[in-house]
Amino acid sequence: MFKAIIVLVLGIALLGGAGFGGWKLYTMYLVEGEAAPPPPPPPPPTSFVRMSSVVVPVIGAAKVEQFVTVVVTLEVIAEKAPVVQANQPRLSDAFLTALYGALDDKSVLNNGIVDIAAVKGKLKETAGKTVGEGLVTDVLLQVVMQRNL
Numbered sequence: 001m002f003k004a005i006i007v008l009v010l011g012i013a014l015l016g017g018a019g020f021g022g023w024k025l026y027t028m029y030l031v032e033g034e035a036a037p038p039p040p041p042p043p044p045p046t047s048f049v050r051m052s053s054v055v056v057p058v059i060g061a062a063k064v065e066q067f068v069t070v071v072v073t074l075e076v077i078a079e080k081a082p083v084v085q086a087n088q089p090r091l092s093d094a095f096l097t098a099l100y101g102a103l104d105d106k107s108v109l110n111n112g113i114v115d116i117a118a119v120k121g122k123l124k125e126t127a128g129k130t131v132g133e134g135l136v137t138d139v140l141l142q143v144v145m146q147r148n149l
Contacts, residue, residue, distance in 0.1 A: 043137075044077050044079070045077075046075050046076060046077060046078055046137055047075075047076060047077075047081045048073050048074065048075055048076070049073065049076055049081055049085055049088070050073045051073065051074060051088060051091060051092060051095070052092055053070065053071045053072075053143070054069070054070045054071075054072065054095050054096055054099060055068070055069045056068050056070075056099045056100050058103050058104075058109075063149075065148065065149060066146060066147055067146075067147045068099070068114055068144070068145070068146050068147075069143065069144070069145040069146075069147070070095075070099065070141060070144050070145075071142045071144075072095065072139060072140070072142070074127060074136050074138075074139060074140070075136070075137045075138040075139070076136050076137065077134075077135060077137065080135045083131065083135065084131055084135060087130065087131050090130055090131075091126075091127060091130050091131065094126045094127070094129070094130040095123055095126060095127075098123065099119070099122070099123075102118070102122050107122075113146065114144055116141060116144055119141065119144065120139050120141055123139045123141075124136060124138070124139045127139065
């Protein structure tokens with residue numbers, strides 16, 4: 001009887017050890033190998049740089065037909081905001097040139113009305129060319145006013 005109890009305890013210990021070893025191998029090779037990809041890093045913090053208003057005339061065949069006024073705020077990477085603020089005169093000039101050209105060839109007009117999405121895209125592209133790609137993350141058009149004469 002005593003020998004049977006010893007054999008039973010040893011058998012349970014061996015089966016428990018084999019089960020524990022199998023579980024460790026299973027988790028090491030099968031479960032951890034199928035781990036989900038790590039989440040993408042969070043976007044960098046941003047800040048806003050308010051630009052001066054841009055007033056552009058729309059010139060027709062013989063005279064100025066209307067004026068378009070745009071107030072722009074740029075969303076930039078927070079650590080690069082001083083670079084963008086230092087380049088505000090260059091940005092204002094580039095915005096004026098880009099909008100003047102776009103209004104002249106009517107690429108931002110839709111039946112004589114300013115297409116805000118097209119203006120936003122044009123200004124974002126111009127800002128990227130002026131201060132460098134990736135510094136300006138978005139363009140906020142706070143005011144778009146169109147006045148016919």
